[in-house]
Amino acid sequence: MTTDRPRLDPSRTSPGDLVRVAGDGLRARPMRVVLSALGIALGIAAMVSVLGISSSSRATLDAQIEALGTNLLTVGPDDDVFGDEGHLPDSATPMIGAVDGVESVSAVAVLPKVKVYRTDQVPEAESGGIAVMAADLDLLETVGTHPVAGSYLNRATRDLPVVVLGHTAAARLGVAGVGPDRQVFLGEQWFTVTGILAPTPLAPELDTAALVGWPAADGLGTFEGHPTTIYTRTDPDRVTEVRSVLAATANPASPDQVSVSRPSDALAAKQAADATLDSLVLGLGVVAVVVGGVGVANTMVLSVLERREEIGLRRSLGATRAHVRHQFLAEAVILSVLGGLVGVLGGVLLTAVYATAHGWPTVVPWWVSAAGLAVTAVLGGAAGLYPAVRASRMSPTEALAGR
């Protein structure tokens, strides 16, 4: 009996038809599609824009660091040992200058207890956190900055009571320009401001400094002429090598009392510290996406209940349980990925607007968009699984009867 049984050509539908049928189901209820994809779109947009904005700002910072150079090393006394009073041996500057791979060296020395004021009337306490330093003449080339007004110290002015102000220091002292009539009260006498520096990201301590020539500093307070910070530019390919010998070179007697840092690393690390807010928004984005996924699941459950007759009809047309299951799974995935697509576009747009407003390039890494879409596809599958299985298990007769 089994042998003469006629062969049955199985029910078949192509993947293209599956997607078309799923799409037909969604197109019949456009409002519902918009509303249930919205949650996912918002969540993905939040995540993409946070990652995009931080990438864009990082790209800007990277470019900035690249422009400033990553080959500046800063040598100073270890603060933990000496506090503010520490200094390096006088020999440190020429010794470092002789190290193989060092391209330029420039020292500054903080003048202990010397303050600078806007006038001679300002009370002692209000010194505005400005450090007075003696500085070498080649400082600007080494740290990579330039004057925005006037000029820096030179051979002629280093002996005179003239001062060059860091960017922040000038603002705090209310000095907007240079000239013979721009004077500040520094260490019990008037100094003429001859220059104001541009912001110096790699040596931010110079932004709040008042720089005087080394000879002019002599005799101010208790200054003894010992360097406190030595800026060192190295061959870009030999930074690590030079860095490893700097402490011993600066203070051969006790190298552990010397700290060597690479300011470009500190700049990059600061960016990483700013990432806490990013993770907060990212977390909110995840919550929104998950809530959106629950919304899709809800929509699909509702849809399956409402469309029992369609399910019964499809079974009568020859759909297998798997066909029905795949149809509703595909609907859930399409719905979710649609939300993801809108979210990615929205996130990129938000990033572009924010980045442009800040003068940054718009950088959204491709993997952010790809991950956004992949996450929504998986989410849609998860959200659609239960309703799809339910739909496929309906009895055709009960489904047709709307039961």
Next chain:
Amino acid sequence: MTGGRIVVELDGVGKLHPGGVRALHDVSLTVRSGELLGIVGPSGSGKSTLLNLLGTLDRPTSGRIAIDGHELDRLDDDELSALRARTIGFVFQQFHLAPGLSVVDNVADGLVYCGVPRARRLAAAAAVLERVGLTHRSTHRPHELSGGERQRVAIARAVIGRPPLVLADEPTGNLDSRAGAVVLALLHDLHDDGTTVVVITHDEDVARSLPRRVEIRDGRKVVDHSERTPA
């Protein structure tokens, strides 16, 4: 015609619904290829239950059924689906058309589980729509059609794959007599082309126009006679 191949064979079929309702008792029935058969009976007598069993949408709780030579109790759910895809066309009282799709797309969906590419489905749908006289309505949505037109669309969908067996459950139940007559004429057309057609109806006029009628009462077959040459 009585000598044709056996398309439907029921042998002592019973159906006990989950709620404990015994909808069919010991029904035996043989339908041969090319027959046009009416199933009549009062409401609740088990006609739809019987048709669902013929259409493999449900399984009997006792007895055996063979459709087009396939013993149903030897087929799994996927194989029953395959049988519905290729051998059986359904027409329902409520039409069951997709509201969001055009008429031609609704009809083409009748082939979507037969592995036929879309272009060929649409071509077949156009041809079968011409046959039911609805070519001019191809691009309309179902809600723009009259009840009679909707049922003709449903018939077109049922027969687009040229199934040897067409099952219709009260196809004229929602239609006035003129629209019902058009639908009935289409079923006669199919019969003339050699399709086996089983129609459930409680319309006496409809029943009288059919060559063979089976009467069901309280889940039992009480009358089964052919009137191929009425007296």
